[in-house]
Amino acid sequence: MFSPIKSTKVYEQVMEQIKKMIxxxxxxxxxxxxxxxxxxxxxQVSRTSIREAxxxxxxxxxxxxxxxxxxxxxxxxxxxxxxxxxxxFMIQESNPVEIIEVRRVIEVGTAxxxxxxxxxEELESLEILVxxxxxxxxxxxxxxxDKKLHYEIAQASxxxxxxxxxxxxxxxxxxxxxxxxxxxxxxxxxxxxLAKQHWEIYEALKNHNPKKASEAMKKHLEFTNEYMLR
Amino acid sequence: MFSPIKSTKVYEQVMEQIKKMIxxxxxxxxxxxxxxxxxxxxxQVSRTSIREAxxxxxxxxxxxxxxxxxxxxxxxxxxxxxxxxxxxFMIQESNPVEIIEVRRVIEVGTAxxxxxxxxxEELESLEILVxxxxxxxxxxxxxxxDKKLHYEIAQASxxxxxxxxxxxxxxxxxxxxxxxxxxxxxxxxxxxxLAKQHWEIYEALKNHNPKKASEAMKKHLEFTNEYMLR
Numbered sequence: 001m002f003s004p005i006k007s008t009k010v011y012e013q014v015m016e017q018i019k020k021m022i023x024x025x026x027x028x029x030x031x032x033x034x035x036x037x038x039x040x041x042x043x044q045v046s047r048t049s050i051r052e053a054x055x056x057x058x059x060x061x062x063x064x065x066x067x068x069x070x071x072x073x074x075x076x077x078x079x080x081x082x083x084x085x086x087x088x089f090m091i092q093e094s095n096p097v098e099i100i101e102v103r104r105v106i107e108v109g110t111a112x113x114x115x116x117x118x119x120x121e122e123l124e125s126l127e128i129l130v131x132x133x134x135x136x137x138x139x140x141x142x143x144x145x146d147k148k149l150h151y152e153i154a155q156a157s158x159x160x161x162x163x164x165x166x167x168x169x170x171x172x173x174x175x176x177x178x179x180x181x182x183x184x185x186x187x188x189x190x191x192x193x194l195a196k197q198h199w200e201i202y203e204a205l206k207n208h209n210p211k212k213a214s215e216a217m218k219k220h221l222e223f224t225n226e227y228m229l230r
Numbered sequence: 231m232f233s234p235i236k237s238t239k240v241y242e243q244v245m246e247q248i249k250k251m252i253x254x255x256x257x258x259x260x261x262x263x264x265x266x267x268x269x270x271x272x273x274q275v276s277r278t279s280i281r282e283a284x285x286x287x288x289x290x291x292x293x294x295x296x297x298x299x300x301x302x303x304x305x306x307x308x309x310x311x312x313x314x315x316x317x318x319f320m321i322q323e324s325n326p327v328e329i330i331e332v333r334r335v336i337e338v339g340t341a342x343x344x345x346x347x348x349x350x351e352e353l354e355s356l357e358i359l360v361x362x363x364x365x366x367x368x369x370x371x372x373x374x375x376d377k378k379l380h381y382e383i384a385q386a387s388x389x390x391x392x393x394x395x396x397x398x399x400x401x402x403x404x405x406x407x408x409x410x411x412x413x414x415x416x417x418x419x420x421x422x423x424l425a426k427q428h429w430e431i432y433e434a435l436k437n438h439n440p441k442k443a444s445e446a447m448k449k450h451l452e453f454t455n456e457y458m459l460r
Binding site: 052059098099101102104105106109110113159161165 | 285339
């Protein structure tokens with residue numbers, strides 16, 4: 001069997017070299033890349049190829065171009081990459097059920113991690129959110145607090161990767177199921193139920209009880225997911 | 231405060247339009263894109279801008295260019311995107327502990343899902359793998375079987391998204407901790423312990439017992455992770 005020959009373009013080779021420098025640690029987040037002219041000299045390729053490579057690295061979110069300053073290795077996660085990821089999910093026709101399942105799996109485990117590691121400051125901030133939730137008559141406001149609550153619990157897990165993955169999934173869910181959270185709150189008694197569930201999660205975190213935190217989170221997500229998928 | 235004005239390039243606008251067509255469902259995976267000439271007419275922009283947009287879409291893995299055939303909406307997940315993702319993880323200096331934690335969280339939850347949904351065919355295939363594991367004197371062979379085992383359990387969860395995320399994480403782990411799995415097997419009695427743990431997971435799946443499946447997976451991963459992080 002013959003295998004198809006993959007043509008590698010010059011700009012791709014430049015990209016690969018820059019990626020290698022990241023892998024071996026010679027380029028780190030926040031570092032400034034050499035100027036276009038220097039890169040031309042170093043790689044012995046045309047300026048066009050260098051520009052193509054830099055643009056490609058910008059597109060995937062590895063490099064950031066600061067106007068008038070030059071190119072830097074990006075240090076923010078909240079870039080285009082997760083947006084691209086959600087596009088890929090969409091063309092895969094992932095259904096909302098799958099996405100919500102992934103979220104449940106991750107958040108239930110994350111709650112246990114948070115119970116082990118949450119700091120006193122984090123607990124204080126969470127207590128305020130849990131207390132404020134449901135007080136407002138503005139449903140949109142409550143939805144915001146709800147999201148912030150889950151975000152802070154993910155942060156309290158101490159795992160940067162997890163909070164980023166959860167953020168990406170959360171925006172994915174939003175793009176699929178618009179206004180789903182508001183729907184839950186339309187039923188008056190649900191606001192009360194949700195507030196109680198939040199307190200249960202908070203209590204488990206405060207007692208640093210991973211098992212109870214997981215269980216409380218599971219109960220909470222199963223309740224809300226049911227509404228989201230209606 | 232003034233906020234910086236973000237210049238939007240023409241090719242980015244073209245990209246956005248094509249993305250919108252994916253979001254609203256008018257472009258689906260496997261679909262052929264209009265020719266460059268048609269796109270020029272439709273968007274009323276230069277051929278260069280169209281080419282830049284198409285290249286950008288190729289880079290993020292949304293579009294695949296088939297030589298002599300044209301551009302298609304990609305239908306394979308196993309494209310460059312996850313590679314980009316692992317680069318981002320690297321510049322973030324995510325440590326192996328974080329990555330392994332994410333894997334544990336997801337796989338423990340996934341085992342429970344698999345216990346609910348696993349089919350008889352999947353159980354049969356898994357039983358063969360579990361039986362074969364540890365028989366070989368070739369450690370590399372056993373490592374391969376081990377990976378296949380975890381992969382099949384993720385597949386049995388019935389959630390496509392989860393098995394893809396786990397695959398990405400698994401290759402990330404490999405790139406960080408080379409030969410870690412082999413290290414575990416160097417200690418002779420570990421092969422036996424691992425084989426036993428696999429049987430426990432299999433039994434729980436066979437009995438469609440989500441709780442036991444989770445517990446068995448947790449025990450297994452805590453054991454192996456300890457070696458990986460040595």
